Amino acid sequence: MAGAGQKRKRLVEVLRDCPYLDTVNRQVLDFDFRKLCSVSLSDLNVYACLVCGKFFQGRGQRSQAYTHSLEAEHHVFINLETEKFYCIPEGYEIQDPSLYDIRNVLNPRFSREETTD
Template sequence: FEKLCSISLSHINVYACLVCGKYFQGRGLKSHAYIHSVQLSHHVFLNLHTLKFYCLPDNYEIIDSSLEDITYVLKPTFTAQHIAHLDKQAKLSRAYDGTTYLPGIVGLNNIKANDYANAVLQALSNVPPLRNYFLEEENYRRIQRPPGDIMFLLVQRFGELMRKLWNPRNFKAHVSPHEMLQAVVLCSKKNFQITKQGDGVEFLSWFLNALHAALGGTKRKKKSECREVLGGPSGAAVPPLSPPCPPSHRHR
């Protein structure tokens, strides 16, 4: 889910309560996390940015190797060696809840009407060269974008989703695409939404174009990993979406 404080709705300095799973801002005196710890006697919190654990209200850091599984679920990492063997040693993993799953072949939650986008994202996550590129964050971390550019958010969220889909240590055999889809809504200026059905082909075309541009690709000369892998759409500029056809014309 999106990393927002459940009370202030702020993105800044957000902590997850490991007892109830809710998100709260801050850990200082009178902060939402502090008050929650006192009122409900929930004492262990995780900073969602630094991935450090704290005990509240005493406000000290918890260092315990048994908590590493939690940080890995939030931010899976892959080495080049691991990536090279993904397709050679496919094996079932067992989630924390006891279910078995094959990394890369896991369900994406249907939040409301986002199944059209889920199908596209799952298909792209199984294109090996594209998958391998996004599994290593270092491949795109240093790409320079103009100040105020929001399109690179798509790259970041797609990489995060890709790593969660291929995580062999997931707690559950399904993954939430919520943050990825929030980026889609923002970057497409609400042309594609979570609460309203969209056209999968139109979404695929827009998404590949948007990824290409966000990765530094241009219409004529400069290629991106997206263009290299898939041959790319005809141009880097994201095409305007045509209005949907009236129902009476769809089956002609």
């Protein structure tokens, strides 16, 4: 049994073939401001909808992201902390190289050669 201070890990199915990838809209993604849920204004467990660019908390059945996915029929999200992609409400993790450029926009990384003269 997990102790009080330990997090329980949820098993999440990982898929490489997501039928909703064509709905991702890179034009609306803007990660240059505070990453807060647009409903609760919380900065905990925030996901960005990759279809409309809005931020929502959680991905469980009672979360803002889950509700948004059902109401707006938007399915592709990124967790802003872990940088993992998810299909909501289906609940699986997406591992598709076509999305990896979004990670670099979320948290730019530069090599030493790119930052020195």
